[in-house]
Amino acid sequence: MGVFDTLGISASGLLAHRKWLDAVSDNIANINTATSTSQSAFKERFVEAQAVDYGSGEGGVRVATAQFGSGEGRVVYEPKNPLADKNGYVRYPDIDLGDQMAQLIMAQRGYQANLSVIDRATKTYQAALQLGKG
Amino acid sequence: MTSPISALGFMSSFPTSGVGADMSVGTTTAVPAAQGAGGTDFASVLASSLDGLQATQSKADGLALQAATGDLKDVHDYMIASNEASLATQMTVAIKNKAVDAFNQIMGMPV
Numbered sequence: 001m002g003v004f005d006t007l008g009i010s011a012s013g014l015l016a017h018r019k020w021l022d023a024v025s026d027n028i029a030n031i032n033t034a035t036s037t038s039q040s041a042f043k044e045r046f047v048e049a050q051a052v053d054y055g056s057g058e059g060g061v062r063v064a065t066a067q068f069g070s071g072e073g074r075v076v077y078e079p080k081n082p083l084a085d086k087n088g089y090v091r092y093p094d095i096d097l098g099d100q101m102a103q104l105i106m107a108q109r110g111y112q113a114n115l116s117v118i119d120r121a122t123k124t125y126q127a128a129l130q131l132g133k134g
Numbered sequence: 135m136t137s138p139i140s141a142l143g144f145m146s147s148f149p150t151s152g153v154g155a156d157m158s159v160g161t162t163t164a165v166p167a168a169q170g171a172g173g174t175d176f177a178s179v180l181a182s183s184l185d186g187l188q189a190t191q192s193k194a195d196g197l198a199l200q201a202a203t204g205d206l207k208d209v210h211d212y213m214i215a216s217n218e219a220s221l222a223t224q225m226t227v228a229i230k231n232k233a234v235d236a237f238n239q240i241m242g243m244p245v
């Protein structure tokens with residue numbers, strides 16, 4: 001525990017949201033990744049956030065683990081695709097771009113909110129250090 | 135009638151009266167009560183504060199080096215570390231200034 005604990009707690013929030021952004025960008029990057037039907041499709045990435053007990057003297061949040069969605073995906077008829085099976089089907093990941101964009105906004109706003117907390121906390125600490133100088 | 139010197143004895147009950155004593159002005163013998171009353175003496179507070187400042191600044195320096203070499207994983211890590219180092223410096227300087235002010239006020243006291 002230090003004097004400027006708020007900064008560390010907000011840093012953990014920033015890290016968690018950065019990892020969420022990574023997961024979303026991974027999902028969007030692979031949204032058109034086709035695989036053959038004999039293989040599993042790209043699995044959607046999820047981050048599992050977990051609160052850190054403030055009683056432990058830390059507080060904040062951490063990404064406990066990364067979870068993966070279904071590898072089943074959706075089967076699309078693309079006979080010209082080199083990966084197509086003998087019936088002309090390939091497998092695409094079943095990721096909803098709209099859902100990913102919504103998550104992107106949430107992750108971005110969460111990141112910005114944590115930055116705002118750091119900014120405000122810094123100003124607050126500085127105001128406290130100015131005490132008695134007025 | 136209260137003698138003006140008795141005010142010195144009264145002052146020793148302030149926790150901050152350790153300031154004068156720890157800066158080895160030689161008043162320690164005049165007000166021995168200041169030793170026991172203060173709890174943690176100011177010198178060790180300042181020393182630990184400086185140690186903390188040193189640690190914070192070397193952490194920020196390490197992250198700045200990582201940023202220069204491209205090893206930095208998170209941009210915010212360095213920004214927060216440098217922010218914290220700046221805040222810790224401001225706090226230490228503020229504590230130091232307060233202590234020096236208090237010392238000067240005591241030294242400027244007409245006796």
